Amino acid sequence: xxxxxxxxxxxxxxxxxxxxxxxxxxxxxxxxxxxxxxxxxxxxxxxxxxxxxxxxxxxxxxxxxxxxxxxxxxxxxxxxxxxxxxxxxxxxxxxxxxxxxxxxxxxxxxxxxxxxxxxxxxxxxxxxxxxxxxxxxxxxxxxxxxxxxxxxxxxxxxxxxxxxxxxxxxxxxxxxxxxxxxxxxxxxxxxxxxxxxxxxxxxxxxxxxxxxxxxxxxxxxxxxxxxxxxxxxxxxxxxxxxxxxxxxxxxxxxxxxxxxxxxxxxxxxxxxxxxxxxxxxxxxxxxxxxxxxxxxxxxxxxxxxxxxxxxxxxxxxxxxxxxxxxxxxxxxxxxxxxxxxxxxxxxxxxxxxxxxxxxxxxxxxxxxxxxxxxxxxxxxxxxxxxxxxxxxxxxxxxxxxxxxxxxxxxxxxxxxxxxxxxxxxxxxxxxxxxxxxxxxxxxxxxxxxxxxxxxxxxxxxxxxxxxxxxxxxxxxxxxxxxxxxxxxxxxxxxxxxxxxxxxxxxxxxxxxxxxxxxxxxxxxxxxxxxxxxxxxxxxxxxxxxxxxxxxx
Numbered sequence: 001x002x003x004x005x006x007x008x009x010x011x012x013x014x015x016x017x018x019x020x021x022x023x024x025x026x027x028x029x030x031x032x033x034x035x036x037x038x039x040x041x042x043x044x045x046x047x048x049x050x051x052x053x054x055x056x057x058x059x060x061x062x063x064x065x066x067x068x069x070x071x072x073x074x075x076x077x078x079x080x081x082x083x084x085x086x087x088x089x090x091x092x093x094x095x096x097x098x099x100x101x102x103x104x105x106x107x108x109x110x111x112x113x114x115x116x117x118x119x120x121x122x123x124x125x126x127x128x129x130x131x132x133x134x135x136x137x138x139x140x141x142x143x144x145x146x147x148x149x150x151x152x153x154x155x156x157x158x159x160x161x162x163x164x165x166x167x168x169x170x171x172x173x174x175x176x177x178x179x180x181x182x183x184x185x186x187x188x189x190x191x192x193x194x195x196x197x198x199x200x201x202x203x204x205x206x207x208x209x210x211x212x213x214x215x216x217x218x219x220x221x222x223x224x225x226x227x228x229x230x231x232x233x234x235x236x237x238x239x240x241x242x243x244x245x246x247x248x249x250x251x252x253x254x255x256x257x258x259x260x261x262x263x264x265x266x267x268x269x270x271x272x273x274x275x276x277x278x279x280x281x282x283x284x285x286x287x288x289x290x291x292x293x294x295x296x297x298x299x300x301x302x303x304x305x306x307x308x309x310x311x312x313x314x315x316x317x318x319x320x321x322x323x324x325x326x327x328x329x330x331x332x333x334x335x336x337x338x339x340x341x342x343x344x345x346x347x348x349x350x351x352x353x354x355x356x357x358x359x360x361x362x363x364x365x366x367x368x369x370x371x372x373x374x375x376x377x378x379x380x381x382x383x384x385x386x387x388x389x390x391x392x393x394x395x396x397x398x399x400x401x402x403x404x405x406x407x408x409x410x411x412x413x414x415x416x417x418x419x420x421x422x423x424x425x426x427x428x429x430x431x432x433x434x435x436x437x438x439x440x441x442x443x444x445x446x447x448x449x450x451x452x453x454x455x456x457x458x459x460x461x462x463x464x465x466x467x468x469x470x471x472x473x474x475x476x477x478x479x480x481x482x483x484x485x486x487x488x489x490x491x492x493x494x495x496x497x498x499x500x501x502x503x504x505x506x507x508x509x510x511x512x513x514x515x516x517x518x519x520x521x522x523x524x525x526x527x528x529x530x531x532x533x534x535x536x537x538x539x540x541x542x543x544x545x546x547x548x549x550x551x552x
Contacts, residue, residue, distance in 0.1 A: 016157035020122065023166055027173035028052050029118065030182055031125040031133045033286040036493075037271050039296040040336070044193075045261045046271040047179070049286060053186040056172055056196045058165035061184060064201040067242035068208035069172070069184075072233050074111035075240055077168070082112040082159035083152045109151070112167055116154040117141065118174040172196075177210045178218030191219055193259035201243060202256040205230035220262050227255050260298065269340035269351045270296055274486040278500060282490060289493035294486050295334035304328055304337045312342055325352035327469040333482030333504045335466075357448060357462040362420045362531075363547025364459035366475060366519060367441040368429045369417055373515035374440070375432055379414045379522050383424045390430070392453060400426045400458065414522045418530035420546060422458055429457035443481055443510040444471035459547055475523070476543070479516035481507040 020026070034049040058066060070077050076084060109117070120140035125133060158167050177187035184207060188196040192203050199207065209229035210217040219226035231252060238248040274294055275283045282290055304326045316322050328337040340351035350356075373379070385408045389399040402422050408415070416424035429437050437457065438450045445467055451460040470484040485504025492499065511519075523543035526532045531546045 012153045013157045013160055016122065016154050017161040020157065020161050023162065023169060024055070026119060026170050027055055027183070029124075029174045031127070031136075033288040033290060034180070035275065035283055035286060035290045035292060037274060037296070038291065038293045039298050040294065040334075040488075042293070043261075043298070044189075045296060045298055046268075047181075047190060048271065048275055048283070049180060049290075050182055051180050051186040051190060052173075052182045052289075053189050056169070056183065056185045058168040058172065061172060061196045062199045062204065064242075065184060065188075065196055065199045065204040065207065066168070067237055068201070068204035068233055069168075069211070070111070071236040071240045071242055072208045073114065073211060075236075077111045078164055080110055080112075082110060082155040084110045110155065111171060112155040112158055113151050115158060115167055115171045115174070116151045118171065119154070121150055121154045175211060176214050177207060178214035179220055191258055191262045192256065193261060200256065201234070201237070201247065202230065202251045202254060205233040205237070205251065206256065209233045219258055223258065230255075268338075268345040269349070269353060270294075270301070270335065270338040270486060272345075272348060272351060273335075273338060273354055277485070277487050277503070278490055282499065290490060291493055292490045293488040295330075295336060295488060296486065297328075297336040300328050301337040301339075304339050308339055308342060323352055325356070325465050327353050327465050327484075329469050329473050329482075329484060331473050331477035331482070332506050333470055333473055333484045335484055335486045352465070354464055354466045357464055359462050359549040360459035360468060361547035361549035362422075362425075362459055363468060363545050364441070364461065365417060365420065365425045365457065366523060366545050367444065367446075367471070368425050368432075368437050368457045369413060369522065370444075370475065370511050370515060370519055371436045371440045372413070372428050372432045373518050374511040375436070377413060377428075377432075379412065379518040381413050382410050383413060383416060383427055385409060385411050385416065385421050385423050388423065388427070390454060395453075398454065400454070414525055417522045417545070418525045420526075420531040425457045426454055430454060440510060441471065443508070444474045445481055445483070446471055459549060472544075474510060475516055475519055477506060477516075478513045479511040480509045483507060 030050040030052055032050045034047065034051045036044055036051075037046040037048070039045045074084075117140060120136070125136045129136075131139070162170075173183040173185075175184065176182055177184065179187075179190055181187040181190045184196045184199075187207055187210070188194055188199055188203070191206070192199065206219055206226055206229075209226065209232065210219075212229075215221070217226045217229045234243065234248050234251050237243045238245060243251065274292060278292070282288070283292075308324055308326060311324070312322075323341055324339070325341065326337065326339040327335060329335050338351075338353050340353045340355075341349070345351075372381075385402070387399065387401070387407060389397050392398050400422050403420070407423065408419075408421070411421065411424060413424070413428070415421075416428075434452070434454070434456055441450060446461075446463050447467060448461060448463045450456060453460070466484055470482050473482045473484075474480055483504035485502055487500065488502050489498035490500040491497065520543050523545055524541060526546070527536050527542045527544050532544050535542060535544060
């Protein structure tokens with residue numbers, strides 16, 4: 001009987017070994033492609049999808065990285081033949097002592113057996129099989145007795161076909177290490193912005209520590225938890241002689257720093273917005289490796305996040321549910337930074353900069369003045385700030401009021417906007433015609449439905465921060481509309497010719513350059529000495545408009 005079993009196992013090993021492709025066909029095990037996002041200067045700031053950064057081998061990774069993996073995953077890797085009876089016996093003993101069945105919990109798998117599992121016993125994922133990727137991966141990880149037996153046989157076949165370093169090479173390229181990174185080269189680039197050949201002992205400990213639970217020990221999710229796990233790896237490396245006591249102490253005392261891109265949590269809200277601007281088959285669902293060059297400026301993003309954090313630290317209690325959003329855009333519509341909420345985002349989080357519609361309040365008033373200036377009014381034209389009422393068909397009488405309920409009599413358009421007076425804004429809107437105001441606002445990029453009644457002038461309509469910023473950018477550039485954009489071009493990895501290019505930028509003229517220049521001056525006065533004086537900058541000229549609404 002034993003002879004027959006032995007022959008069957010030998011036959012299975014021979015079958016598996018003879019059907020294995022060369023190593024180069026086994027190192028990239030992803031079912032989907034990846035997206036790498038570059039900032040305006042060509043530096044990587046975010047990744048999406050399943051990242052694979054190219055082939056590494058047991059010889060090309062740093063010694064510290066190789067040693068960390070061996071020490072953590074299989075200290076007898078170079079001494080066994082693919083299956084470790086000692087490891088299996090130890091795992092069974094631990095499982096039974098912890099009240100589990102013999103084969104549940106600790107598996108006692110060698111690194112070769114783990115490689116067999118990563119290869120799914122040589123069965124690649126087939127999108128046409130009717131099985132989802134998650135179901136396929138779950139099937140590959142099944143822990144039944146039959147599955148473990150097949151893994152052992154496949155591991156023996158790997159040992160018969162390849163050298164130990166070849167098997168380790170397959171493992172180093174296929175292992176998942178969190179944040180979409182497949183393989184140690186992708187993870188090294190993702191977390192530390194360096195090649196796997198340059199990884200230090202501390203960095204290697206973090207990477208090897210993530211193997212057991214990639215999401216839990218992803219350093220961008222919780223660095224302290226990741227480092228605590230890494231310290232266990234350092235201890236194993238010291239115990240097995242890969243680090244001296246002094247070297248281990250130095251590593252413990254100096255936790256490595258993540259790269260700036262890793263600290264940004266995958267580019268946050270901006271990256272999600274740009275991903276949504278391209279077709280899904282080239283972004284969210286791509287099977288290719290895609291490079292997207294964007295308008296993003298990492299320095300401006302950091303400044304925006306710090307400014308928001310300082311405001312909340314100084315003005316808002318920790319228990320408050322208050323939220324905020326920021327969009328920084330150049331006058332041609334290129335978005336340089338985006339903060340979609342006060343908390344650090346995870347991919348897919350609700351983006352208040354693009355997805356939240358809020359009443360604009362008095363921030364809408366510049367479009368009333370833009371319409372008037374374009375029709376020949378000037379920044380020095382006079383309008384009366386005095387109480388009045390008007391009849392609204394079907395609604396009765398409406399009497400707008402200034403916020404302070406004080407009235408200044410005859411004022412220039414500049415003073416009316418500077419002090420955000422409601423009465424002049426409504427009167428001006430009625431004088432030039434609400435339809436003209438709606439047309440100007442729409443042409444500047446306010447795409448939401450605009451109020452039909454006279455409250456239009458006071459910002460009764462809702463829109464997103466991105467649309468409002470784009471509309472203000474049109475005023476800044478001299479009166480031409482802009483379409484906000486973040487994607488500059490999209491191309492496949494290795495290709496020179498882009499598949500997509502910038503779809504936004506400056507469009508048609510909305511108001512005359514003279515009207516725009518007068519409006520910029522008026523909005524400058526808002527910041528210099530009006531309702532927006534708290535936003536005045538010491539070293540720079542600024543223009544803007546405040547807006548408040550109870551429905552915001």
